[in-house]
Amino acid sequence: MTLLLEQVLNGLQYGVTLFLLAAGLTLVFGIMGLINLAHGSLYMIGAFVAARTQAATGSFLLAVPAGMAAAALTGMAVEATILRRLYARDHLDQVLATFGLILFFNEVMAMLFGRQPMMAPIPDFLSGSVTFIPGVPYPVYRLAIIAVGVLVAGGLYGLIVHTRVGMLVRAGATNRDMVRALGVRIGLLYTLVFGLGAMLAGLSGAMVGPLLSVQVGMGDRILISTFVVIVIGGLGSIRGALVGALLVGMIDTLTRAFLPGLLRGVMAAADADSIGAGLSSMAAMILMAVVLMVRPRGLFPAHG
Amino acid sequence: MTPILLAAEVTKRFGGLLACNGLSLAVRPGEIHALIGPNGAGKSTAIGLLSGEIAPDSGSIRFGGADVTRLGIAARVRTGLTRSFQITTILPQFTALQNVALVAQVRAGHSFHFWADAHRDAALVDPARAMLERVGLGKRAQVPAEDLAHGEQRQLELAMALMTGARMLLLDEPMAGLGATESQQMTAQLAALKGSLTVLLVEHDMDAVAALADQVSVMVAGRVIATGSFAEMQASQAVRDAYLGAHA
Amino acid sequence: MVETARQRLVAAILVLLLAALPALASLLAMPDLISLGTQVAIYAIATVGLNLLIGTTGLPSFGHAAFFGLGGYVVGILAFHAAEDSAVFGLFPGATDAWIVWPLAIIIAALAALLIGALSLRTAGVSFIMITLAFAQMLFYLFAALKTYGGDDGLGFRRRNALPWVSPRDDVAFYYVCAAALLLVLAGFHLVARSRFGNVLQGIRQSERRMAAIGLRSYRYKLAAFTLAGGVAGLAGALQANMLRFVSPDMLHWTTSGDFMVMVVLGGTGTLFGPVLGAAAMVLLQTWLAQWTEHWMIVMGPLLVAVILLARRGLWGALAGK
Structure with missing residues (x-):
């Protein structure tokens, strides 16, 4: 039971990481109609720059903003030079061009930082565990990630529902020409929205550095999980991204933790471990298939 | 004569907007039947409901004696009920x-x-x-x-x-966007179909309606308020009031 | 598709090149050309099938590598059990004869495509892209977890599948087998494109809604195209496994799917010979860049972006005109 609670918290933490990525991806899709495979690259850039900054300065509080800024600047530069030419293209062209960007960014990171995985240390002020549920000591650092995710989700909600920018964002998603007619510089708005999404991806990458190894290609695998999240949630919906991210985070973590154990009851231990690992990698995709059979447009289809 | 197309109390709501409010309509085989009415009366929605593009909230649609209410576009085309114009098929x-x-x-x-x-x-x-x-x-x-x-x-x-x-065509504004000569050609072509095929057309061009329609139904606020010959509709006070009322 | 005199000429040159490649290789004393040519032919077969989806039907599948990899694993797994003299799932024996193994690879890949397509085709647009990607990645994880068959490390085997009159050790003969398979597939797709079936697929690409308006239920035709393309990818995967005498989860990796899509667009979307040109360009470019620098992706990536942004017609359009 205590193990289950711990794994639920782990699932929540992974879900939050996914949400930070999914929010940007789904926002960019909902507003600009762009499907951006290179979103995972921005996550990787955030992770690398944060890890390197931390190694150089020893300061985690400097490292995270550095990772966010690197991802945001890279994102805005790519948006302004390449991606905005793709908004009017079909999704196939968008997929292929951003596929090319992934190859490019993976190689740039390999040249700059090498192919050896890097580990970032957990900062002192977030190390150790707390026991807020009796019998379940839980790492402070993971709790901090969950807290950041909750804050970001709240902040995004406030931004989109209550501010003028958010109103433009919502209007832009449904009617680009109308927003243009209002005299809003839509190009600038798009660049800013893209930068916001990139920054969140960078934040996600910067925060997972102390938990996972930072390496070339780390963005590719999580990108696919992020796709699964936003397809489950409904393309273009932030609320869908949140629900989808938590669902995928939970199911992935829980199957990874418990499936091998369950399988050991019916087969040899080595087989149970490898098949259990394989099945838990597939679990989120099976969930997606089930969701799509019932609701082909996802749980919270955006309007239009 | 039994109608080839019979819509009974068909209702469709889009959010808060009641686009079709108990639409009832009977079209007899072989006739050209015009659906007219002021803008916003729900004529295009009616065509969408009859062709299977839009699913009704309630009511029933029968074609050639069979219930087609739940059939999609492709399935209705296969029973002989085909929509043309406005959604271009080419x-x-x-x-x-x-x-x-x-x-x-x-x-x-x-x-x-x-x-x-x-x-x-x-x-x-x-x-x-x-x-x-x-x-x-x-x-x-x-x-x-x-x-x-x-x-x-x-x-x-x-x-x-x-x-x-097709045994029956649903035509949404066949004259829209055509020049005078093209309009006359199209009118002649539709007139040539009379008798061999049933036609329901939505049309604003009253010259074309007068020339073609055996029966005219007037639609106001999501329902048919009167059906009869073109002359009868012209003479009807209720129709005039409705048209004027809707415009006012 | 191949209609003007110039198009016929380019097509004839391509077929001739395919036939004369071994002679050319010995003439130029470049034996590597044989293995490069084999790789081009195999990728081209897979890409022809994908082109039926992307170019003809307008279905941007991002999971084509799944069927390619499945075809490869059918060869690998049957060879593994034949060598061990054990039974697959404890049911039936391994096999090494091409006339058993290759049709089986096609059928199993096609069945997987039927299943994945049946689910994926309930969606459209971006969802379709992502779902095909996710299903393919699911199979990737599955094979990476199958420790019996090598898991991540892949599965090697000693000998190519046996064909009558062809020595399994003869690389030139194997090249001819792959080139002949490619020509057969091209001839088949040439006919399919003009058939009633191909007609319907082209209509679906232009407007699915309009096809419904003339009474067509498009789902079954899209599913048939998806299944057909999957089967052809299975054949390509079986050949690939034979070429390398090795299969690994990399065959099913999503970047392999991405490479196939790139080949379609690079060669010329919706053209018969475009996939051959796209596969050739991709293989040669990779080989050439890799000789030049270890970090060849840093050139390949931006090149790809430039092709998408600037060169819409692909190589077939550039060579043969529209």
């Missing part, structure tokens, strides 16, 4: 002949034939060519549909609708 990259031949192909049954050259298949091309002659497009058979003039595209659509083997 495929831009195919020639006029290929467009009509494709309809003949779909009508001929499944298309799981993988080897024989469909563009040289006499069973498809010959009837398609004949149909193009019938609508006056015989000389334009090899022209890509996207290069046809506006009026010619309408003729092509008519040819395709007829080629589906």
Whole structure:
């Protein structure tokens, strides 16, 4: 039971990481109609720059903003030079061009930082565990990630529902020409929205550095999980991204933790471990298939 | 005579907007039936509901004696109820002949034939060519549909609708966007269908309605308020009030 | 598709090149050309099938590598059990004869495509892209977890599948087998494109809604195209496994799917010979860049972006005209 609670918290933490990525991806899709495979690259850039900054300065509080800024600047530069030419293209062209960007960014990171995985240390002020549920000591650092995710989700909600920018964002998603007619510089708005999404991806990458190894290609695998999240949630919906991210985070973590154990009851231990690992990698995709059979447009289809 | 198309109390709500409010309509076989009414009366929604593009919230639609309320567009086309115009059916990259031949192909049954050259298949091309002659497009058979003039595209659509083997056509504003000459040609072509085919058309061009329609139904605020000959509708005080009221 | 005189000429040159490649290789004393040519032919077969989806039907599948990899694993797994003299799932024996193994690879890949397509085709647009990607990645994880068959490390085997009159050790003969398979597939797709079936697929690409308006239920045709393309990818995967005498989860990796899509667009979307040109360009470019620098992706990536942004017609359009 205590193990289950711990794994639920782990699932929540992974879900939050996914949400930070999914929010940007789904926002960019909902507003600009762009499907951006290179979103995972921005996550990787955030992770690398944060890890390197931390190694150089020893300061985690400097490292995270550095990772966010690197991802945001890279994102805005790519948006302004390449991606905005793709908004009017079909999704196939968008997929292929951003596929090319992934190859490019993976190689740039390999040249700059090498192919050896890097580990970032957990900062002192977030190390150790707390026991807020009796019998379940839980790492402070993971709790901090969950807290950041909750804050970001709240902040995004406030931004989109209550501010003028958010109103433009919502209007832009449904009617680009109308927003243009209002005299809003839509190009600038798009660049800013893209930068916001990139920054969140960078934040996600910067925060997972102390938990996972930072390496070339780390963005590719999580990108696919992020796709699964936003397809489950409904393309273009932030609320869908949140629900989808938590669902995928939970199911992935829980199957990874418990499936091998369950399988050991019916087969040899080595087989149970490898098949259990394989099945838990597939679990989120099976969930997606089930969701799509019932609701082909996802749980919270955006309007239009 | 039993009606070929019978809509009973069909209702459709879009969010807060009641687009069709208990629409009832009977169309007899072989007649040209015009649906008229002020803007926003729900005429296009009615065509969408009858063609199967929009699913009704309640009510029933019967065609040729069978309940088609739950059938989609493709299934209704197969029972002989075909919509044309406004949603254009032509495929831009195919020639006029290929467009009509494709309809003949779909009508001929499944298309799981993988080897024989469909563009040289006499069973498809010959009837398609004949149909193009019938609508006056015989000389334009090899022209890509996207290069046809506006009026010619309408003729092509008519040819395709007829080629589906339709017993009844639903036409949404066949005269819209046509010049005076093209309008007259289209009116003559539709008049030539009279008797062999049932037609329900939504039309704003009252000259065309007067020339073509055997029956006219007037739609106001999502329902049919009167049906009769064009002259009867012109004479009806209720119709005038409704039209004026809706405009005021 | 191949209609003008110039198009016929380019097509004839391509077929001739395919036939004369071994002679050319010995003439130029470049034996590597044989293995490069084999790789081009195999990728081209897979890409022809994908082109039927992307170019003809307008279905941007991002999971084509799944069927390629499945075809490969059918060869690998049957060879593994034949060598061990054990039974697959304890049911039936391994096999090494091409006339058993290759049709089986095609059928199993096609069945997987039927299943994945049946689910994926309920969606459209971006969802379709992502779902095909996710299903393919699911199979990738599955094979990476199958420790019996090598897991991540892949599965090697000693000998190519046996064909009558062809020595399994003869690389030139194997090249001819792959080139002949490619020509057969091209001839088949040439006929399919003009058939009633191909006609319907082209209509679906231009407007699915309009096809419904003339009474067509498009789902079954899209599913048939998806299944057909999957089967052809299975054949390509079986050949690939034979070429390398090795299969690994990399065959199913999503970047392999991405490479196939790139080949379609690079060669010329919706053209018959485009996939051959796209596969050739991709293989040669990779080989050439890799000789030049270890970090060849840093050139390949931006090149790809430039091709998408600037060169819309692909190589076939550039060589043979529209």
